[in-house]
Amino acid sequence: MTAATVPAAQARAWHLPRPARLLRLELRRNLMPWLLPLFAALFWLATYRPAMAAPPLWDTRGTMLQAQTMLAFAPLLAGAAAWAGSREGRRGTGDLVDVTGLPRWAGRLAAWAAVTCWAEAVYLAGVAVVYGITAHQATWGGPLWWPIYVGAATAAAACAVGFAAGALTPSRFTAPLAAVVVFLALGAGAFALQHGARPTYSQIWPLNAQGAFPPDAIGIFYPYLPDLAIAQLMFVGGLGTVALGALGLPAVSGGRWLRSIAAAVTVAGLAAAGTAVGLAGTARLETHGIVIPALHDAASDRPVAYTPVCSAGAIPVCLHPAFRGFLPDVTAAVTPVLHELAGLPGAPVRVTQVAVTTVAQAPSNGANLGPPILSGHPAVLYLPLSDVSLPGPGTPTTAFIGELRDELPPLLNSFVGLKVLNQPGSGGIIAGPSSPGAPAQIAVAMALAQDAGLLNPFPVPGNQPRHGNGSAQGPQATGAQAQAAAQAQAGAASRFAALPAATRHAWLLTHLSALRAGDITLSEIP
Amino acid sequence: MNIEITDLTRRFGRTWAVAGVSLESGPGVVGLLGPNGAGKTSLLRMLATVIPPTSGKLRLLGSDPGGYGPRRQIRRRLGYLPQNLGYYPSFTVAEFVEYFALLKEMPAARVPAAVAAAIERVDLSDKARSKLRTLSGGMLRRVGIAQSIVNDPDLLLLDEPTAGLDPEQRVAFRALLRDLGQQATVVVSTHLVEDVGAACTGVALMDAGKIVFQGTPDELTGRGVGIDAVGDAPLERGYTAVLSAARAEPARETAQ
Numbered sequence: 001m002t003a004a005t006v007p008a009a010q011a012r013a014w015h016l017p018r019p020a021r022l023l024r025l026e027l028r029r030n031l032m033p034w035l036l037p038l039f040a041a042l043f044w045l046a047t048y049r050p051a052m053a054a055p056p057l058w059d060t061r062g063t064m065l066q067a068q069t070m071l072a073f074a075p076l077l078a079g080a081a082a083w084a085g086s087r088e089g090r091r092g093t094g095d096l097v098d099v100t101g102l103p104r105w106a107g108r109l110a111a112w113a114a115v116t117c118w119a120e121a122v123y124l125a126g127v128a129v130v131y132g133i134t135a136h137q138a139t140w141g142g143p144l145w146w147p148i149y150v151g152a153a154t155a156a157a158a159c160a161v162g163f164a165a166g167a168l169t170p171s172r173f174t175a176p177l178a179a180v181v182v183f184l185a186l187g188a189g190a191f192a193l194q195h196g197a198r199p200t201y202s203q204i205w206p207l208n209a210q211g212a213f214p215p216d217a218i219g220i221f222y223p224y225l226p227d228l229a230i231a232q233l234m235f236v237g238g239l240g241t242v243a244l245g246a247l248g249l250p251a252v253s254g255g256r257w258l259r260s261i262a263a264a265v266t267v268a269g270l271a272a273a274g275t276a277v278g279l280a281g282t283a284r285l286e287t288h289g290i291v292i293p294a295l296h297d298a299a300s301d302r303p304v305a306y307t308p309v310c311s312a313g314a315i316p317v318c319l320h321p322a323f324r325g326f327l328p329d330v331t332a333a334v335t336p337v338l339h340e341l342a343g344l345p346g347a348p349v350r351v352t353q354v355a356v357t358t359v360a361q362a363p364s365n366g367a368n369l370g371p372p373i374l375s376g377h378p379a380v381l382y383l384p385l386s387d388v389s390l391p392g393p394g395t396p397t398t399a400f401i402g403e404l405r406d407e408l409p410p411l412l413n414s415f416v417g418l419k420v421l422n423q424p425g426s427g428g429i430i431a432g433p434s435s436p437g438a439p440a441q442i443a444v445a446m447a448l449a450q451d452a453g454l455l456n457p458f459p460v461p462g463n464q465p466r467h468g469n470g471s472a473q474g475p476q477a478t479g480a481q482a483q484a485a486a487q488a489q490a491g492a493a494s495r496f497a498a499l500p501a502a503t504r505h506a507w508l509l510t511h512l513s514a515l516r517a518g519d520i521t522l523s524e525i526p
Numbered sequence: 527m528n529i530e531i532t533d534l535t536r537r538f539g540r541t542w543a544v545a546g547v548s549l550e551s552g553p554g555v556v557g558l559l560g561p562n563g564a565g566k567t568s569l570l571r572m573l574a575t576v577i578p579p580t581s582g583k584l585r586l587l588g589s590d591p592g593g594y595g596p597r598r599q600i601r602r603r604l605g606y607l608p609q610n611l612g613y614y615p616s617f618t619v620a621e622f623v624e625y626f627a628l629l630k631e632m633p634a635a636r637v638p639a640a641v642a643a644a645i646e647r648v649d650l651s652d653k654a655r656s657k658l659r660t661l662s663g664g665m666l667r668r669v670g671i672a673q674s675i676v677n678d679p680d681l682l683l684l685d686e687p688t689a690g691l692d693p694e695q696r697v698a699f700r701a702l703l704r705d706l707g708q709q710a711t712v713v714v715s716t717h718l719v720e721d722v723g724a725a726c727t728g729v730a731l732m733d734a735g736k737i738v739f740q741g742t743p744d745e746l747t748g749r750g751v752g753i754d755a756v757g758d759a760p761l762e763r764g765y766t767a768v769l770s771a772a773r774a775e776p777a778r779e780t781a782q
Contacts, residue, residue, distance in 0.1 A: 016634070017634055018628055018631070018634045018637075021624070021628055021634065021637070022625070022628045022629075025617075025621055025624065025625050025628070028621070029614065029616045029617050029621065087614065088612075091612040091613065091614055092610055092611075092612030093612035093613065093614070094612070095571070095574070095576050095606070095608045095612075096606065096608060096611070096612060096626065096673070097629060098575075098576055099574045099575055099576055099601050099604055099606045100601055100626065100629035100630045100631070101598050101599075101601045101602035101629070101630050101631035102628070102629045102630070102631050103598075107629055254594070255594030255595065255598070256594060
C-alpha cells in the first residue's frame, strides 16, 4: 500500500496527536450521525414547535431548551452511548483491545468523548436555531446561558451513564434498556418534584429550570438567578463523573494507579452529586427566582435597569421592553377598567408592569403568585403578566386579554372599599359583606365590572359563575336569605350600570368616600 | 529469549486447559500444533497477556507480565490475532488498522506509514478504503493479520491465521511469516501442518494441555518415518505418530 491509496482526509489528520486521532476515528465511525434525523424530529416536536408558539422571550425559550429538549434527547443519548459502550462486548474485540498498550479506561473515554461530542453538537445546533430565531423576534435582552449549560451537562451525563452501562454490561439489549431507564428516571424526578413531600430536594432535577416560577418572570426584571443551575451542574456533573469513574474500576481497565484515580474520580462525583442534592434542600422561592443561600450572590438581587415602553393615553400603560409587542393587547385589556376609574379619587395614574407582586411556595412545588395591586399616592396599578398566558401562536390575543381581564375585578372591589385579601391564591376575594355598607360596595363593584365588560365578581347564588372566581357570600349567609341579599345587590348593580357613564361618574365623584367608608346603603344607589 | 515459560498451567473450573508447559523461544517462527482442545488457544492467550496463568513462570520479551507496568511495555511490542477476530463493520480497513496502531501507543508520526505498510503486506492495499462489512472472511482474516503486525511486534501470536485464506494467500502469508521471523518471535497456532512445514523454524505439539513434542519440522517429520502412521504428507505422519505415542504412554502406565 502506498501513501497515495490512503484517504485524503486521513492524510490530513496524520499531523494530529494520538488522542486527537483516536477521537477523530471514533467521531467518524459513530452511531450518532445515523440518529440525526431522529434527533431533528424530536427537537422539532419537543422544542421547536412549543418554543415558536411561546412568546419571544429569552428566558422562556432558554428554559425550554433545558427542560423540553433534554426530556426528548437524554434517553436517546443514553441509548446511543450504551450502544457505543457495549461495542467491544457485542463485536468480540475485547481480547484485541485488552492486549494493547493503551489503558482500556483511556480507550473507552475516547469512545465516550466521541458520542458526547456528537451529542453536544446536536444540542448546540438546536440551541443555535432557537436562539437565532429568538434574536430576530425578541425586543429586549440577550441569550440566557445557564439553562444551556445545564442542558449541555445533562447531555454529557446521559452519555456517560449510558456508555458505562453499555461497557460494563454489554448486550444488544443494554442500549434500549438504558434509554428506557433514563426516561423513567427523568419521569420519576418530575413526579418527585410535583408530588414530593419536600419538593425542595427534587428541585435539583436537571429538567427543572426555575421550579414553579413562570419562565417569563425570571431574568427580566432581575438577573437570572444561577443558584439552582449551579447545583444542577454539580449534580449532573457528579453523576457523569461517577459513571466515567466506574468505567475505570474493573481490573482490565488499567494498573493500580489508574484504578485508584478512577476510584477517586468516582468518589468525587458522588460527593459532588450528594452536595448538590443537599444544597437543593436549602432552596427557597423568592420573588425573582429560586435562591440557594450557599450559592447566592447578593448582586443578583438588584433589579435590572430598563426603560419601560408606555402607551399614549390619559392613564399610560407601561411595560417592560421585553414585552413591547404585547403593549396594545395589555392596553386593550385594562383600558375599560381604567376608563371607569379615571378622574376618581384614588384612581391609578399609571399602570406599571412588575415581575410578581407576591410569591409563596404552594404544595406540590406550586407557586402562588400575587394578583395586580393598586398602591401608592398617587396610585399606581402594579400589573404582573406572569400568571397569564401571553399571546402567541398557541394563545390567541383574545384569550390573553380575557385572562388578563379576569384578574382585574378584585381591583374594583378594593377600589370601592371592600377589604380584599391580597393573599396569593385568594383571587382577591373580599373578606365578606359583614359590614353594613358592604352590599352597596358590592353592587357598585358589580356595576363597574359589568360596564367594563369584566366577569361578575359576585355571581348570584344559583347562577353558574362564568369562571370559578369565588363568591363574596360569607359562610353564615346561606340559603334563601343569602339569595335574596344577592339578588338585591344584583338589582342595585344593574340599576347603577344602566345609568349614563357621566351620571355614574358624577355620583361616584361625590359619594366614593362615603361608599368606601360603608356609609352608603343599597337603596341610596341611584 | 523472547518467550520463557516454565511449568505454566491454566485451569478453567475443573479443567486444566494448560497442564504444565515449559517452552523457550527466541526470534523465529514457532508452529503450535495440536488437536482440538489441546490447549493451544489458552497457551496463546496467556502469552498474549489476555489471561493470567494459574501457576508457573512466564517471561515475555525479558519481563514478567504479572505487573501492570511491565505488562504494558510487553503489550506495546506485542501483536496478537485471536482465533475469533472481532471487528467493527463500519470501519474501513485502514481505519481499523490505524485504530489498533493508536491503541498500541505507537508514536504518532510512525502510524501512517506503519498502517500503509501493514495493509500492503497482507495485500489489501486496494481495499484500504473498503468498509469491513463488505469484505469476505478471508479478507477479514488478512485485516486481522495487518492489525497484529502494524506495530512491528517483537512477539507475534497468531491463532489460526490461515483459516479462510485461499491457497494463493496462504503461500503469500507463509512468506510473510518467514520474513517476520527474521527479527521477531512468531508463534502460530494452527491445525494445518503444511503451514508449519513451510514457514516454521520450530514446532511444538500440544495434547491434553501439555507439549508432547518440541523440535524442528524436520524432526517431527522424522518421527513418522518407518512407522505405520496416518497421514498424507510426511509431516502429518510425524504429527500423528507423536500423538499416538503420547496417548499410548499414559495408557501403558495405567495398565502397569
